[in-house]
Amino acid sequence: MTLLYFAWLRQKIGRGEEQLSLPAEVKTVSDLVLFLKKRGGGFEDAFADLRRIRVAVNQDHCGFDAPLRDTDEVAFFPPVTGG
Amino acid sequence: MTLLYFAWLRQKIGRGEEQLSLPAEVKTVSDLVLFLKKRGGGFEDAFADLRRIRVAVNQDHCGFDAPLRDTDEVAFFPPVTGG
């Protein structure tokens, strides 16, 4: 799967994109967040407060309960501030 | 005083402007309308239905009960349709 990070998430994590083979224990976005936080460092910091984070799977806004497949593109970002 | 007529009032009356010395019996716009209707012809036709007519005295929208003086500019017109 492809993981994308935007705005301050990208900065805290130190990169904007990575490829990941779906870990066996990851069924949903929530599972993925737990998996990423275990890496510690920037990831733990970036995902510290999930109320400040939004997620899109395959370019669709979705909730943290959305199911994941290995072919998905998952993007994490702060609430949007364009316009 | 100066009387002005716009849109279909102007057309029914046959002119857009006239000068008039304030008649003794005319105290308000309503009195003026009665005075003008007595002329008959286009005036009677133009002022037949007052619900279709608006009035401004000295370039201010007002009601038919507005008082008049000899120096006033009184304009009669249909509800506005610009914009």
Added chain:
Amino acid sequence: MITIRIQSEDFDIAAEIAKLDAENTGAVATFTGKVRREGDLTTLTLEHYPQMTEREIARIVEEAQTRWPLLGVTILHRVGRLMPGENIVLVAVATSHRSAAFQACEFLMDYLKTKAPFWKQEERNGTAQWVEAKYSDDKAAERWRNK
């Protein structure tokens, strides 16, 4: 900056917006009214009450200024003979924040439609007819009374 103009010529929206620009502008809302291209409509002629028009529009703008913090307002209204597709009216409002820009622009249009002394005459198939005022326009203006 407040600009009010009654003119027979067309206007350039981009140039008007550029002139409207103020130090702290974050939002510009505009409304352009145009002559619709309807099957049999050949011309639209706009008459107005010259001594009153600019004064009345200035009063409408003052009323808007008491309701919202406006950084700039431009109102242009054309008179005379217009063809289908031509511009009739432009209202442009500059503010710091978008909600005020939208509200003020719509308020100004609703009041222009019911207060400014303009009258439209349509020509269809060689017959001229005065446009009737719309009940919906009165209702639109009334919405602002108690706000």
Added chain:
Amino acid sequence: MITIRIQSEDFDIAAEIAKLDAENTGAVATFTGKVRREGDLTTLTLEHYPQMTEREIARIVEEAQTRWPLLGVTILHRVGRLMPGENIVLVAVATSHRSAAFQACEFLMDYLKTKAPFWKQEERNGTAQWVEAKYSDDKAAERWRNK
């Protein structure tokens, strides 16, 4: 006609409105969002999610089309580094009647502000800071839910 563009260059509002023009257009409402000239603000940088942005905006436009009879919609959004006074976003809507134009334009802006994946970073006195999403923008978008 529906036009959606994400670009770093500025846009010409008059040209965009001219392109938007349709047969039966009677009303064009536009909104332009600009970088405010605030004392210490030196630049505004806009980041976005390129794979998602146009799709999300297209969805927002589709939602607007189910609500109002729109003759044309143009949405342009800039990305990259912008200076105070520069344009950020343009939303232009053409309809037959004015009420739909105003409502659709405001709806599109409210949804853009809360759904389209753009993020602003401000630079003040040499320090860059991500702009926080505003509660008032969420409230503005929520108004449309039950309409």
